[in-house]
Amino acid sequence: MLARTHENTHQCPSSSELNALAGHNVFCSEFKYRRGTVIFGETEPVEYLYQVKSGAVRSYKLLPDGRRQVISFHLPGDIFGVENGADHRFTTEAITDTTVRLTKRRNVVDEHGSRATATNNLVRLVTSNLQHAEEHMLLLGRKTALEKVAAFLLEMDNRLAATGVVVLPMRRRDIADYLGLTVETVARVMTHLRNQNVLIFIGPANREIVLRDRAKLAEFAS
Amino acid sequence: MLARTHENTHQCPSSSELNALAGHNVFCSEFKYRRGTVIFGETEPVEYLYQVKSGAVRSYKLLPDGRRQVISFHLPGDIFGVENGADHRFTTEAITDTTVRLTKRRNVVDEHGSRATATNNLVRLVTSNLQHAEEHMLLLGRKTALEKVAAFLLEMDNRLAATGVVVLPMRRRDIADYLGLTVETVARVMTHLRNQNVLIFIGPANREIVLRDRAKLAEFAS
DNA sequence: CGATCTTTTGAAAGAGGTCAATTGAAGTGG
DNA sequence: CCACTTCAATTGACCTCTTTCAAAAGATCG
Numbered sequence: 001m002l003a004r005t006h007e008n009t010h011q012c013p014s015s016s017e018l019n020a021l022a023g024h025n026v027f028c029s030e031f032k033y034r035r036g037t038v039i040f041g042e043t044e045p046v047e048y049l050y051q052v053k054s055g056a057v058r059s060y061k062l063l064p065d066g067r068r069q070v071i072s073f074h075l076p077g078d079i080f081g082v083e084n085g086a087d088h089r090f091t092t093e094a095i096t097d098t099t100v101r102l103t104k105r106r107n108v109v110d111e112h113g114s115r116a117t118a119t120n121n122l123v124r125l126v127t128s129n130l131q132h133a134e135e136h137m138l139l140l141g142r143k144t145a146l147e148k149v150a151a152f153l154l155e156m157d158n159r160l161a162a163t164g165v166v167v168l169p170m171r172r173r174d175i176a177d178y179l180g181l182t183v184e185t186v187a188r189v190m191t192h193l194r195n196q197n198v199l200i201f202i203g204p205a206n207r208e209i210v211l212r213d214r215a216k217l218a219e220f221a222s
Numbered sequence: 223m224l225a226r227t228h229e230n231t232h233q234c235p236s237s238s239e240l241n242a243l244a245g246h247n248v249f250c251s252e253f254k255y256r257r258g259t260v261i262f263g264e265t266e267p268v269e270y271l272y273q274v275k276s277g278a279v280r281s282y283k284l285l286p287d288g289r290r291q292v293i294s295f296h297l298p299g300d301i302f303g304v305e306n307g308a309d310h311r312f313t314t315e316a317i318t319d320t321t322v323r324l325t326k327r328r329n330v331v332d333e334h335g336s337r338a339t340a341t342n343n344l345v346r347l348v349t350s351n352l353q354h355a356e357e358h359m360l361l362l363g364r365k366t367a368l369e370k371v372a373a374f375l376l377e378m379d380n381r382l383a384a385t386g387v388v389v390l391p392m393r394r395r396d397i398a399d400y401l402g403l404t405v406e407t408v409a410r411v412m413t414h415l416r417n418q419n420v421l422i423f424i425g426p427a428n429r430e431i432v433l434r435d436r437a438k439l440a441e442f443a444s
Numbered sequence: 445c446g447a448t449c450t451t452t453t454g455a456a457a458g459a460g461g462t463c464a465a466t467t468g469a470a471g472t473g474g
Numbered sequence: 475c476c477a478c479t480t481c482a483a484t485t486g487a488c489c490t491c492t493t494t495c496a497a498a499a500g501a502t503c504g
């Protein structure tokens with residue numbers, strides 16, 4: 001949050017969904033984060049809204065002893081950093097080198113309730129986050145490791161607008177913390193799915209995956 | 223949703239938080255649900271907003287094989303049934319005999335974006351649901367049985383505006399499905415906490431609980 | 445008061461976690 | 475360009491927390 005200078009500031013392309021959210025053109029800037037760097041921290045004041053232009057982002061919460069729960073992944077096109085209160089409720093980091101568009105929060109969230117379009121779009125956005133959270137609670141509370149990993153792969157397949165290959169931007173630890181599992185269990189389930197001919201690994205770190213049998217995967221996902 | 227007749231319709235007391243939500247007085251009715259009855263089902267169209275007057279309500283999702291995840295409990299004063307889309311995303315049932323106030327959704331959610339106050343209040347409401355969901359994901363994904371039960375008891379203690387005794391309206395199965403555990407595990411942890419002198423059971427079905435040591439409970443809750 | 449539901453308790457089993465070692469990929473600096 | 479270090483992913487052996495299965499005691503209700 002320190003080195004965000006005016007060098008990076010310029011008019012956003014008019015196609016930006018941030019403009020759609022605000023209901024009018026907003027003057028915003030672009031910013032790059034290196035892999036692993038913090039975009040904003042828990043309890044930091046909300047100053048900006050973000051949209052992923054390229055790369056990938058994780059939002060997570062921590063327990064005092066370091067156990068981590070990834071709340072969501074943000075992929076290109078996704079808007080994040082929306083809060084109603086004054087402070088953020090979790091930490092957000094770049095998973096890979098990431099470029100985001102950002103705009104001052106007050107451009108979108110109007111204190112005096114006059115920007116009706118913006119506020120309506122905001123409701124829609126927060127609601128879709130809530131919907132995702134509800135689905136994820138079902139997964140965390142009631143699904144087995146196999147079901148969790150299958151559901152995760154299908155989610156990524158959908159959201160990454162697949163070219164036939166799912167290229168995961170996150171490491172196994174991120175996946176594990178998203179699914180409420182350990183890295184070892186994630187790896188074991190992945191191997192199991194590969195042995196069942198449901199997946200094919202093609203990348204070097206097994207991050208590039210072909211979903212050979214989406215039907216069976218959907219069955220597994222429950 | 224069937225027997226909701228005009229017999230039940232009358233002006234709400236002006237103190238109703240539904241009025242506050244709408245930003246103006248809304249004509250609404252009161253309705254009673256018997257213990258165990260469905261208030262609305264998954265995929266049903268959204269027609270009303272609800273506020274618990276007395277009793278308690280559970281919202282949950284089901285997997286095809288019957289596994290259940292309770293998303294949230296609604297206690298007196300709580301507003302529920304808020305959705306952005308046309309359909310509900312989960313099933314909602316009365317846990318005990320419950321009285322709710324209700325108002326037509328269109329009284330609050332304005333399609334044309336003119337009622338700015340209402341929409342702003344709506345954002346706040348949806349956001350607080352999202353905040354709760356995020357906390358709950360951390361619990362479901364990363365906490366142990368002991369931590370889950372301790373956190374649950376403290377949550378209920380806060381939300382039930384305790385007179386010193388927490389009177390749980392829900393059964394052990396509801397608690398288990400909320401925490402992602404089995405009834406047996408919930409019972410065992412409760413017994414353990416009683417043996418540690420953290421809790422005292424006073425009711426007949428162990429539903430009335432004195433939190434003898436909130437500090438230790440908070441420690442356990444992590 | 446008999447039938448049904450809820451809660452508790454015990455014993456056994458299992459799914460996933462922990463610990464440890466190996467392999468492979470990715471940087472880094474000489 | 476190549477040792478050297480570090481990080482990521484996998485695999486195996488073992489362990490434990492929670493679940494499963496079963497039974498009994500306690501409420502609740504018609």
